[in-house]
Each structure stands twice: as structure tokens, then as C-alpha cells.
Amino acid sequence: MRRPTAPLLRCALILGLLLASVSCGGPEHSKVTIMVPWSGTEFRAFYAVVRDFERGHPGIDVEPQVTRALTQQLDAAVGADAEPDLAVLPSVGAITKYRTEGALRELEVDTRAYAEPFRTLGTHDGAVYAVPVKADLKSLIWYDARSTEPPSPGRPGRYRWCLGLESGPTSGWPGADWIADLVLADAGVDTYTDWASGDARWAEGPVRDAWTAWGHTVGAALKGATARNFRQAAGSKDARGCALSHGSLSAMPFSSARVRDGQYTYVPSSRDALQVSADFVGKFTGNEGADAFLTYLASTKAQRIWVNEPGFAVSADRRVTQYDNAVQGRIAGILRSPDFTLCFSAADAMDPDVSAAFYRAVLDYANGREPGPLLAALDRVQQQLGYPSPTSAPAPLCSTPEPR
Template sequence: MSALMSRLARCVLALGLLLTAAGCGGGPDHGRVTIMVPWSGKEFQAFYSVIKEFEKDTGIHVDIQVTRALTQQLDAAVAAGAPPDLAMLPSVGAIYKYADTTKEEDRKLQPLDVPTGAYLQPFRDLTEVRGGVYAVPVKVDVKSLVWYDSAVTSPPSSADARTFAAKKPGTWCLGLESGPTSGWPGADWIADILLAEGNGDAYKQWLSGQKEWNSAPVKEAWTAWRNLVGTSVEEASTLNFAEATKGMTAKPPTCTLAHGALSAMGFGEGRRYDFVTSSSTKRLEVSADFVGMFTTGNQSAEKLIAYLAGRKAQQSWVNQPGGNGFSADSKVAYDSSVQRQIARMLRPDSGYTLCFGAADAMTPDVSAAFYRAVLDYASDDTEDPTDLLKNLDDVQNNLGNSQVPSTKLCAKLT
């Protein structure tokens, strides 16, 4: 009876941590795989279609654990010794958190035998830690985009959308609420503004800890964002990001411009929107969804991660209705004309410099503090972010700088 109760207790713990349990057997089930993901809606449906193709091809059953609080759920599952076989890692900072340890026994991510030579930089370098591959990019995004409806508003006269938007205060579709990661739309935007300044060195110095949060360039990026969005910041801290972008589709539109990746916009099918890059520089803020493996001995998990890393799965994924993402493999083709336009900037000879998003490069706890500070700044009457930035310096001093080498964060496509 005691052995049975012990086994039941382990099952209850696993079920409490995860939204979907892979089963409560004594060892790995080699015909099943568990994978933890953060998506919902059309983004999840695009991923699910790829998983169904894998199940049909292999006969392997995939248990998908869906959680919006991925960082917290994954941390809890790993700490309890009940991690999923695979997990989408919410940031490159998480890759280093779980893989960059001096003691092999402390390493939670497992090394992968997956070729990465087809991937563009900086995505390829960011998968490698201490000489081994510990994650693969399965979907990437370009964040440095400003969207508009040409039937409603004229396009910016130049590529500098910041100058264009400053002449039209209050036109932004701005929502910062996004569940456990509320604040990220503003964090991405602030980072995008800093990336566009000068030669881009201030951005890299900030991420590497050489420039404090309260340094002049970083503070100016915060105030530039606040001035840019103008009255659109009102109530933005409690307005859902996806709901805010629907203002472009309202009749009449309640806002005319939106900032961010195509996959985040949720414009809907059959509606054409145009975009410009958010600055006149050829620097783009990018992000990626990486997948890593947390268990050993499950060959089905190894087959799934190899499948997700391959061109066939990635091409299917980005072309699913609602997929709207991109592949780090420049040879993947796109059905959508808008995706093809954006993908041209991801070609190896495009001349663009791709820089990983700031919050994604930070340790997860520092990213969370960044998001909270954005919410506080948006809801505060004062436009001076000094106190918030000093607090972020304290947080970073306590938690330490990101383990991600700053030399890996940007790459020019030549």
C-alpha cells in the first residue's frame, strides 16, 4: 500500500505542476513525448498542425502541456524532478540558465545531436553553450516593424517611422497586458529605439552590463518611447496587446499604427496591412522560439526535436494559417506575400544586422523586472524613469548580468 501511495503522490505532484500529464509510469515511455509550450489561439493551432503531422508520420504520441506562465511552470517542474521531455524556451537567457553550468551534473538541458549549419546568425551561435548545442530555433520573428493600413493612413514618407508617428500623436494601437509577461510590448519597443541609436554599440553595452539602466542612452530610449506613444499610453497597462491591435480593424479605426512582429499582430485572414521598419538603420531586433530537451533516454523525444529542427517541419509551421512566423533557415519558402517581404531581410546577403531582443537575452528574472517597470512607467503620471531605472540597476546587481556572451547577440547578414 505504501508503494502505491508513494506513486500516487508523485502523480499528484506532476499533475499540479503541469497542465497535461504524460502519465505516471515508472520510466520513460518511448512511444510518447511531452512538450511544454506557451502558445494559444491561432499560434497554437499552427504548432499543433505540425505535431499532428509528426504523429502521423511516426506513430509517436505527443502530449502538449500548454501554459502561459512557461517560465514559472518550467522552473517548478525542473525543481521537482518532473520536467517535460522537451520545452519551448522563453528566451535565450533561459538556454544559458539551464545549460551554462560548470558542473555537468547541474546541467538541466541535454546536449543535442542536431545539425545547425543551415541556420542564420545570430540564431546559430545562440544555440551553442560551452561547445555543445543545447537548443534549436524552431520559429523566429522580426520585431522592428511598424504596421499600418494603407486604405486608412498614408505610409511614412521615409523608413523612419518614429519621425512619422511623432507627427500623429495618439494613433498607436498600444496594449501592454499579456498575462504573466505583461509589459513585453513596451520592453521590445524601448530596446528597438535604443538599437537604432548611433552605431548600435550602446545597445550591446547595455545588454553586457557595461552601461547601466540609468545611463543616458538607456534613459533616453525610455523617454523617447513615452514621447512617441503620447496619449496612447493611457490605460495601456491594463489593455490586452491583442485587443489593442484590433483597433486597426474597427470601423472606423480607433488607432492606425502598431509596432511589433507579424505573429503578434493578430490581424486576421484576408486583410492586407503594410509595414515599414521602425528606423532608417539596417538594424533589426529579432527573437526566436527555441526548443530544448530536459530528459535522457527517450528516443521519441530525440526524434521530435530533430523533426522540429528540420526544414520540412519549419516550412509547414510558418505557412499554417495563423503561423505568421519565420524560420532561421533562409531556404524556407513562404506562401504569404507579406511574409516573403519580411523574409527578404533575413536573407544571408541582405545587409541587415540582426540583434537579439534585449529582454530575451537577459536572465528570466531580470526580464520580468524589466516588464514590470514598463507597466509602472506607462501608468505613472511622471515621464521621468530615473527611479525605475535605478531600481532595475539594483535588480541586475543582485541577480548578475546575463550569461549570454554579448558577441553572440548581433550578426550582420553579408
């Protein structure tokens, strides 16, 4: 009996030709991975920007990798040579670390429209290594306008503070932001910059004074704060009777309607200098699709979409001036105003290991530990893990926006 080798072979050849023609004729897709820390409305706002990019770039698929432990996961990925194409870098210290290690790649992205200090902090020797895709103003005191009188900067009056310090792997950061605000307001820009850059001691002078002042300011709110989630505690007039919250709008649990109708509003926590922060994005691979997506993220079009989605994002792009939410727009206006000096978040400017120790000390202090030994330990951590040389230190942390 004759075996049907020839017909089967012809069928296989025809099928192979058909598949080859489909492959050659169809569009080539590339995938871009990006590691992000956002969830809830913050992630949905970001993903609206992703969808708009993919509509305009049908050959590129963006795959977000969401993690709350971004610093730890990115460290592990870089150490294992398994980096994502792009990643959010939540601190200037992280930018400095990965740039000096050679992990971050130089970017061909125009950031000249971005306000200071955001633009310069992502550069080194004139080269761009990270783009500030999302900005925040931390030095704000929030209150319910229906039941609370406007507090004065440094004088909250008779009202109690809402305070939560629990935030997963970065628990303690709300207290670190508050302490930094006090150093900035009470000791000034130069002292703040020296401390954030590792050139001032923790255990003496203005920094130690700020820890003591924070404890006196929040008082009874410290009790149980390490177990309270920061977002659930903020702005909640609960059985504890708290009425004031400290921090950026994106950290508050308010709905757009509650902010838009003036129910919750703010005053700056200082009349002169304010603390800001940003989420930067850097590139770790040679993926050309990642270049296209990052260029888009930095564009005015993408930034305008982002800020008008839920999540209360603010842009450092000075051309983004139209905000659907008026409160959000006024906060963005402060980032462009020459009336304030803007200083980047101290904890975010530090080496990531130093900022992690800072957060841990905040939790210990809230749990009743005396500040002296905690701050002496932070001095030792700073000495061992701080910036090893002037060439690796971050760019100037404070600047005053120029009038346009």
C-alpha cells in the same frame, strides 16, 4: 463438493498467454511531452507539425503541455525533478540559465542551415543546446494602407499609436521591445549589446534617453495601456483614433486575408539595425523519442509546413523560402538579407529575472511613475541577478546575414 480450481487456473493461464502475445506482437509506444506557450492559431500551426511527425513515427505520441506562465511552470518543474522531455525556451537568458544549471541536455541536431544570430544563440562552445524553431522580426511599424500614409522610420507623423501592454504573466513586454528598438536605432549596435548583456547602466545615458523617447513617441497611448491586451489593441482603429502599431507580425491580430490583400502592411522601424527574437526548444530528459521529434522540428520539411499554417510563423532556416503569404515571405527575406544588422531581443537576452523586472518597470512607467527611480532599481536588479561570469553570458547578440 469439488472446487473448480483447475479449470479456473487453466483459463487464467490461457488468458495471460493471449494478453502476452498481443503485448509482444503490437507496436511499442513512447510518449514525448513538450511544454509550449502557444494558443489559438499559433498552437494550431504547431499541432499540424505534430500530426505530420506522428504519421511518420507511429510509435511516438507527442503530448503538448500548454501554459501561458511557461517560465514559472518550467522553473517549478525543473525544481521538482519533473521536467517535460522538451520545452520552449522563450529567451536566450533562459537557455543560459538552464544550461549553466545543468538542466539542458546537449543535442545532436544539425543547425548549420539556420541564419545568424539565431543559430549561435542556441549553442555554447560548439555544442547545440537549443534549436530556434520559430523566428520573429520585432522592428516593424504596421499601418492600414487604405487610410494611412506610410510612416517613415522614427517619424510617425500625425498618427496616433495603438498600444496595449497586458499579456498575462509577461505583461509589459510590448513596451520593452519598443524601448529596445529605440536604444538600437539611436545609440547603435555596440551600446545595445552592452546594455542587453548587462554591461551598461539603465539610469543614465542612451538607455534612460530611450525611455523618455518612448514616452514622448506614444504620448496619450500610454493612458490605460496596462489594462489593454496587446493583441486586441494592435491594428485597431477604434474610438481612440489610433492608426499605427509596433511589433512582429505574429503579435498582430490580423487575419491572413487582411495581410495578403495589402490592407495592413509595414515599414521597418530602422534603416540599419533591426530587433529579432525566436522560440527555441531545448531537451531536459533522456527520452529518445524526444530526440527524434526535435530533429524533425528542426528539419526543413517541418519548418515549411509550420510557416504555411495560420499564425504567421517565420523560419530561421535559410532553405525555407516559399511562403503562401507574400507579406510573411518578405519578412522572412529580411532575416536573410545582408542589408540589415539583426540584433536579438534585449529583454530575451537578459537573465529571466532581469527581464521580468524590466516588464514590471514598463507597466509602472505607463501608470505614471517617474523613470529615474525605476531605472535605478533596474540597475540594482541587474547587479544582483545579472550574468555571474563571462562563461555563462550569451553568444554575440547581433550579426549581419551573409549573402547566399
